[in-house]
Amino acid sequence: MNLNITQGDLSQVNLAFYIANVSQLDKTIFSPEEFEFVSNKIESSPDNWICINQYSRLIYIYRYKKHVPGNHLFLESSRKAGANLGEALNKEKQENVAINAFGHDLLLAEGLLLGNYKYLKYLSDKEKNTPSLQNASFSNCSKEELQEVINLGESVMFSRDLVNTPVIDLNPTDLANEAKRSSKANGFKVEVFDKKKIESLKMAGLLAVNAGSIDPPAFIIMEHKPENAKNEKPIILVGKGVVYDTGGLSLKPSNFMDTMKSDMGGAAAVIGTMQAIASNNINKHVIGLVPSTDNRPGGNAVTPDDVITYANGKSVEIKNTDAEGRLILADALIYAQKYDPELVIDLATLTGAAAYAIGKYGIVAMGDAEDNAWNKLKTSGKNSYERIVEFPFWEEYDELLKSDIADLKNLGPRDAGAITAGKFLSNFTDYPYIHLDIAGPAFVDANDGYIKKGGTGVGVRLLYDFLKNY
Numbered sequence: 001m002n003l004n005i006t007q008g009d010l011s012q013v014n015l016a017f018y019i020a021n022v023s024q025l026d027k028t029i030f031s032p033e034e035f036e037f038v039s040n041k042i043e044s045s046p047d048n049w050i051c052i053n054q055y056s057r058l059i060y061i062y063r064y065k066k067h068v069p070g071n072h073l074f075l076e077s078s079r080k081a082g083a084n085l086g087e088a089l090n091k092e093k094q095e096n097v098a099i100n101a102f103g104h105d106l107l108l109a110e111g112l113l114l115g116n117y118k119y120l121k122y123l124s125d126k127e128k129n130t131p132s133l134q135n136a137s138f139s140n141c142s143k144e145e146l147q148e149v150i151n152l153g154e155s156v157m158f159s160r161d162l163v164n165t166p167v168i169d170l171n172p173t174d175l176a177n178e179a180k181r182s183s184k185a186n187g188f189k190v191e192v193f194d195k196k197k198i199e200s201l202k203m204a205g206l207l208a209v210n211a212g213s214i215d216p217p218a219f220i221i222m223e224h225k226p227e228n229a230k231n232e233k234p235i236i237l238v239g240k241g242v243v244y245d246t247g248g249l250s251l252k253p254s255n256f257m258d259t260m261k262s263d264m265g266g267a268a269a270v271i272g273t274m275q276a277i278a279s280n281n282i283n284k285h286v287i288g289l290v291p292s293t294d295n296r297p298g299g300n301a302v303t304p305d306d307v308i309t310y311a312n313g314k315s316v317e318i319k320n321t322d323a324e325g326r327l328i329l330a331d332a333l334i335y336a337q338k339y340d341p342e343l344v345i346d347l348a349t350l351t352g353a354a355a356y357a358i359g360k361y362g363i364v365a366m367g368d369a370e371d372n373a374w375n376k377l378k379t380s381g382k383n384s385y386e387r388i389v390e391f392p393f394w395e396e397y398d399e400l401l402k403s404d405i406a407d408l409k410n411l412g413p414r415d416a417g418a419i420t421a422g423k424f425l426s427n428f429t430d431y432p433y434i435h436l437d438i439a440g441p442a443f444v445d446a447n448d449g450y451i452k453k454g455g456t457g458v459g460v461r462l463l464y465d466f467l468k469n470y
Helices: 033-046 071-090 105-115 144-162 172-186 195-200 204-210 262-279 325-339 352-358 371-384 393-402 417-426 460-470
Strands: 003-005 013-018 047-053 058-063 096-100 135-138 189-193 220-225 235-239 241-245 288-293 307-309 315-317 343-348 363-367 388-390 433-437
Touching: 003 096, 003 105, 003 144, 003 315, 013 071, 033 047, 033 363, 047 071, 058 071, 071 096, 071 343, 071 371, 096 105, 105 144, 105 241, 144 172, 144 262, 144 460, 172 220, 172 241, 172 262, 172 288, 195 204, 204 288, 204 307, 204 352, 220 262, 220 325, 235 262, 235 325, 241 262, 241 325, 262 288, 262 343, 262 460, 288 325, 307 417, 325 343, 325 417, 352 363, 352 417, 371 433, 393 417, 417 433, 417 460
Parallel strands: 003 135, 013 058, 013 096, 096 135, 235 288, 235 343, 241 288, 343 433, 363 388
Antiparallel strands: 047 058, 189 220, 220 288, 307 315, 363 433
16 A cells, blocks of 8 residues: 555644534634634635645645535546645645545545555655655544545555556466465455366357467456354356457557556456455455456457357457457356356456546446346445446447357447447346446546546445445
């Protein structure tokens, strides 16, 4: 963790207050002139941090305009306020702060922690590039509540690290080893199938996409099953683990290939979620499945016009090797059937169509799960501000995937591209199912509050909230 967050009193050098009105402030820590300045400033400029420099310490005050309990916009603005406070302290090269957010401490802690994230692995001068802020204490929450936020934040940042690591240091075996490392530290189980086992299970999609690579594929199985699990049947999370996507023989233009280390964002989200629920001992039985490979045009790379046949007997005509994510997810969705799951949710940076449709501002979703699951997921989307946009899943879209020589093809027409990708996957399910396309928000090109440039870890906070409350 890049920031040490503790529960305690206001004993640090620098102070910060997140308030609804000026009456919440202790006048004794200000001079009369300072208090008058603060009172006037927060009335004329709410929703901003103002700073008093007392030379021996800095005091930051933020007055929010209004508070609607449970309102997702307020939750998000509070997290962003935490991130903005961290940015201000780092700008001033400060190392410590003590915060009283009068009941909203956990939101500010979450934003402060995630906003202080920086990927430093390849920088030669790590000390120079490390944020100065090292310690933050919160006075208005319990140690247990704060530890939950810390564990969740660390899981998000772990997911970000995975996405930000290039394929030269994160091939499928490396990804599996990262899952193992997390499992040992947080207490969930991991099993990894090698290529020989994958072949014996006839995972046709994973083997086809991997055929152009010199690195073997991996199929990662994670399980969190506490003794007090409330669900009789497991909830299964499936994450697309394409550690690098060149497009295969349907080669991407170079400018479309630049960020394709992020094509395992779904896998990172599932691994990060497993860490989060295990570290906080959430009382749900959850299984995570990650098929992983890179997609390269070497060797006997799968070609357009090839036909592959899955373990469930369905044949697929390959029309485009850059529609590879759905091919490997299909194997995992077939494998999920053995668990007789209550619900399966997959996450994947699957289509440009999803990103074009709603940008980086939400997650495209579709599926055939019951309303209860959808309602809970959408509520969690608001709580985490990883918002869900449900697309139609009408049977007419199935017509767009019909092949002349196989049961279906892996690519439909340009229209409704995100939906036909989801409809393709539904051919390999026999349980309640939700597909999440995170292509838009998984990797961003600029900082936005606690969302940092590069891998965002999107999906971890959403799924954690969902699984905790489902």
